[in-house]
Amino acid sequence: MKIIIAPDSFKGSVSSTKAALAIERGIKSVLSDCETICIPMADGGEGTVEAILAITGGKEIYENVNDPLGRPIQASFGWVEEERTAVIEVAAASGLPLLKKEELNPDQASTYGTGQLVKRALDLGAKKIIIGLGGSATVDAGTGLLQALGVKFFNQHEEEIIMGGGRLGEIDRIDTDELDIRLLQTEVVIASDVMNPLLGEEGAVNVFGAQKGVREDEMDVFESGMNHFANVVVETVQKDYRQAHGAGAAGGIGFSLLSFLNARLQSGFSLISELSNLKEQIRTAQIVMTGEGKMDKQSLYGKVPIGIAKIAKEFDIPVCAFTGKFEGDMQLFKQHGIPIIVPIVDGPMDVTTAMNRGEELLEKAAERLMIWGQAFSKVIK
Incomplete structure (x- = not known):
């Protein structure tokens, strides 16, 4: 199995590079033999x-x-x-x-x-x-x-x-x-x-x-x-x-x-996409994982996860997005090619604590997703 990991930064918490590596660690803790390719993303701003x-x-x-x-x-x-x-x-x-x-x-x-x-x-x-x-x-x-x-x-x-x-x-x-x-x-x-x-x-x-x-x-x-x-x-x-x-x-x-x-x-997204050969990498993957600090209606206007989903949709590759906070209509994100959104916070905690623990929470969220995927394969498909 080939998994592309292409998150934006979780602003104020985790850079896109560290986010990608944290997600990779979570995946590998469950599926140690899968192929993972980390492609840190950005839109021209931070990261x-x-x-x-x-x-x-x-x-x-x-x-x-x-x-x-x-x-x-x-x-x-x-x-x-x-x-x-x-x-x-x-x-x-x-x-x-x-x-x-x-x-x-x-x-x-x-x-x-x-x-x-x-x-x-x-x-x-x-x-x-x-x-x-x-x-x-x-x-x-x-x-x-x-x-x-x-x-x-x-x-x-x-x-x-x-x-x-x-x-x-x-x-x-x-x-x-x-x-x-x-x-x-x-x-x-x-x-x-x-x-x-x-x-x-x-x-x-x-x-x-x-x-x-x-x-x-x-x-x-x-x-x-x-x-x-x-x-x-x-x-x-x-x-x-x-x-x-x-x-x-x-x-x-x-x-x-x-x-x-x-x-x-x-476009900052398209620039990094070209440099990383993102489209070809996604074309040959089975799953794409992305994410950003907050996903809401603003995310639908060209933010990194939507850009990733647009490419993946061309090849009918499923996309999962991790986020620190989700606000919005899940059906709209599904229509844009993101059927799975995983909030990384795993229990009651204040924002400052969550941001300080960003890498840890991302890793655990990726691990949970892989375990769920094994138990409920239809969700991943």
Whole structure:
């Protein structure tokens, strides 16, 4: 029996790599002679670097950079020497996990640190840079990232602006003369499964602003600033990506990468699927196991388990998903190709305890499933 194990990370608890290995241990404790293939997954957010490095065999590079509030930290990115490819997660230098809740400051928070990671990748001779958009603490539309790479922003008095999300409305002119010329010879790929446009009800501010600290009574102000910035960008580059899929990802970083770096957008899931030859692996399997920290109606909109199930459905391969918490209509998940969802919590416990015991709970859940499968083979089939 061949089993593909391809989970997303259980955010805040277990990385996709560790989740896959925990599930594998649970399976092997019951079916020691079965073939298991672990393929850690991600969607462009947390775990993207780890997942790609697990597939490609690259390494982590560490760099001293600025966090969202300009404080010095050490952040890392993935580096695949043979391909001269860098894999950067926005969250590594500009992410929500770097700030306490009381530190959220959308006015000042900047993506400058992410730009510093991009610059280091260029110094290493990168020919391709994959930037995973997800988990940012910013709504600066990537202006900080661009500043780290040489772009300058001026107000109407020709004073250079130190960018943050609250200053987008002040921009009167954008100077790209000193944008790092090496980017002209570098392929930039946006890895994201967020398809939101830059502006409007489904845009960067209105959908994601609250999690970055934008108060309800500030939404219109930040949206106005984002709209003003977009107008200046369109006038500067003579290209309009405001409605492009993914332009609103990570507080508008997608828009700036498309506009200034000629980036191309690729689903984070599809990127990792291609690198891991996921479709062919699933085609020759008997069972596929996936999972994520929480499965609810949002999971139905392109999250990793649904992407896995879509591929498996082509070959009529059954899919089981593990999750820390399930909320939703089981029939809808069944229609999407996931007939079995296994909550990993095996008894009453608080969220903190469950998250701290993520690997252990996953392993035990996989073991239980295998035992059930042996007793009730029709359920697995």
